[in-house]
Amino acid sequence: MTPGFIIAALLIFAASIFTVRSSKLVHAVLWLGAMLASTAVLFIQLDAPFLAGIQLLLYVGGVMTLMIFGVMLTKKSGDGELRTESAPALRGLVISLALFGLLAGGIFSMTNGAPALQKPEEVASIAASVLGEHWLAFETLSVLLLAAMVGAILLARKRDAGAPESGKASPR
Amino acid sequence: MIFAASLAAAVVIVVLSATALALWYERKLAARMQTRIGPQFVGPIGLFQPVADLLKLVQKEEIVPMGADRVLFALAPPLTVIFALAAAAFVPLWPGVAVVRSDVGVLLVIGFGGLAMVPVWMAGWASFNKYALLGAMRAVAQSISYGVPLVLAAMVPVILAGTMDLDGITQFQATHHWFGLWPIIPGLPAFILFLLAMLAESNRIPFDIPEAESELVAGVTTEYTGMQFGFVYLAEYVHTVVGAAIGSVMFLGGWDGPFAPGLHWLLLKTLCLFTFIYWIRWTLVRLRADQLMTLCWKWLVPAGLGLVFLSAAWNQTGWSR
Amino acid sequence: MNLQACLLLSSGLFCVGLYGLLTRRNAIGILLSIEVMANAANLNFVAFSRYSGAGYGQVFALFVLALTVAEVAVGLALVMALFRSHRDALVELASAFRH
Known part of the structure; x- marks a missing residue:
């Protein structure tokens, strides 16, 4: 530490x-x-x-x-405060504390608690790994990003966008 | 450790005093371009004008507008300066020496450049002023858009030199060729692209729409007074100086030069780039917000992608070995 | 620093994110909480890669970063659509999220 x-x-x-x-x-x-x-x-x-x-x-x-x-x-004009009611806050606190207890228990009961530091990864080896061994994941990711981009544009567009809309270049 | 710390202190002092000199230099340059004389009364040929400006700013009252977010309002201007200075730490000063040497220096420098947008936005938001908020929104949009061509342009020297270490890039240029000059096709356009994107990231003319004074009063700085205003103003200059230094490291060989390589070459190249940037500033007009976005997404980003492709192709030919 | 400390930190971070997820009503607040949780996962990847020596941790962390960016883009687009139809970004309004 x-x-x-x-x-x-x-x-x-x-x-x-x-x-x-x-x-x-x-x-x-x-x-x-x-x-x-x-x-x-x-x-x-x-x-x-x-x-x-x-x-x-x-x-x-x-x-x-x-x-x-x-x-x-x-x-919204004039809003500011985000309020959390106390019942959901308590519920959330209990659930997340319980999960933390579970995780911490698991971490402290690790059989190999303190492994030794290994040689740090080089940037070049990360690159070789991404473009070599994991090329399929890499390419899939690019397809996913494209899909996300198209999806985000479609979702955020105005519904009546078919007609030559008025606010084409203006930020909405 | 002590060496690094004293080097860091020296770099901060040098960058800040260079910025003060740059203020004077810019005013003189601008005056000459407009057939004026410029500052001439404070000190020899007006050299101490920035000091006088600083004293004036310090004396002024600091006003916090009603309804402003006090903490963010106070925090934003010093943060702008800190983030602008942080990138200077990665600049290789002379062979093998930088305040922070990192294997991924290029990435960290660009990361800090992107970070510089956050306090600008904070300032605009916290001011509780419509012009400041508009300016902040423009700054955010501009920064997120022009980050893309900036990264693409910076990829070109990285691919050509085969390293993301800024000193490694300079070393490669010292033994081979400066990337701004050769290979001319991905090199020179990438250099221009880098300059444009960097100008846009540091909100300089022709890309200074976040503080377009003819439409937004003074943009994000509208509500700032005294030294708080001074910080934002200073940060812009620091950003330009550091950006010019990074540009000369990545494309013009940094400390490399004939006779004796060293810090003086870096300073000279930075000065040349700085002059060029201010030449643009006092010559060109400001783009409109939508023209700015069109330029970025329809022209610069495709161009950047093409340049990355070309530089990879150049590497494949093996002519640079 | 050792592995257990890193894991403890990241599990704590994850639980904080979970708490936010359960208590926030604003859609952007929920997205922020998800970011916290993704960051916890990333921290785990990096820590494990540092202590295991197998080079996959950082690669996976990179993939997680890209995934998060995609998620934020789509999530914010959804928030925008929600805001446009209801003039607010509270998630319970999305119970009738059809057109």
């Missing part, structure tokens, strides 16, 4: 709690960004700098940006 790990872990955990609890959606999105960025720091500590870079680029730069757009486009 290095101090770097403890700090990163605390940051990640705290940011995740704020993500799910914060009463303003905008703050929740920003906390999510903080959590993802501190996870990138943890990835660097785990000798996965490539994944850390991708995380910064894709998650913080991409996913979070999309979320920001979602928040801004679905903003």
Whole structure:
């Protein structure tokens, strides 16, 4: 347990709690960004700098940006607070604590509790693995991304888009 | 460790003072282009004008608008500067030396560039002002769109050099050829594409629609006063300086040069790129928001894909070995 | 740092995400919680790859990242459609999500 790990872990955990609890959606999105960025720091500590870079680029730069757009486009005028009633909150707390207990029990009863560190993966070997051994998964993923893109465009389009619509270039 | 820390401190100081000089330089340059003289009273040939500007900004009252999100409003401007400075850590200064050497330097630099959008958006959102919010939305849309051609353009030197380490890329250029010059076909267009996308990412003219002063007052900075405004303003310059440095590392050979390779070559190339960027800034007009998106998605992204393909093909020929 | 600490952190993260999933009513809030859970899974992949030496962990984490991006894009499009028909993004409104 290095101090770097403890700090990163605390940051990640705290940011995740704020993500799910914060009463303003905008703050929740920003906390999510903080959590993802501190996870990138943890990835660097785990000798996965490539994944850390991708995380910064894709998650913080991409996913979070999309979320920001979602928040801004679905903003009701004059709303602000997201309330959680106490009954579902208690139910959720019990369920997630129970799951955590289960998982923690499993983790602490691992037979090989503390394996030794292995040689870190090189970027080149990741690339060889993605494009070599896992090429089929890679290609399937590209098809999936295409399908998601088409689906997202179809879903987000206005229904009456057949006619030459008025707001073609304007952000809705 | 101590070396890295002192190097980091030195880089921060150098980048900040270079930014201050850049402020003066830009004003002089702009003045010359408009047949004016520019700042000339503070210090010799107006050199201390940025210091005077800074003092003026510090003295001003800081106003938080009513209804603003106080925490985000206060947090955003310093964050813009920090994120803009963070990318400077990866620039290789002279052979084998950078503050942070990473195998995936290119990726991290671009990642930090994308991150710089977040505080800009925070500032616009927290201001509780319609112009600021419009500016913030434009900044987000622009950043997420132009991230794609930026990555594609940065892929070209990565493919040609076979590494994502910025110092490795420079080393390859020092032993072979500068990517901006040779191979001319994926190299030079990729360099131009990189410059355009970088300009758009750092919200400079002709891509400065997030703060288009003729339509949005001052965009995200509308409600900011004093040093808070200064931070946002500073971050833009830092972003441009660091972007010019990264561009010269990836496409113009960084510290490589005739006679003695070293930091001075990097500084010279950065200065040239910086001048070019400001030449554009004071010459061209601003694009409209929809033209900006058309340019990105219909022209730059396909071009970037083609360039990545071409550079892979160039590697296959084996002429660069 | 050891493997157990990483696993504990990621399971904690997953449970926090689950809590958010169960308590949020706003669709974007739910998407955020799913992101937290996906990130926990990713952390697990990376940690296991670091301690097992088999090179698949990071590859899988990459795939998970791409999947999450696709999921967010489609999810947000759904939220937009929901918001357009009901002027709100609460998930219980989606019980009659047909056209």
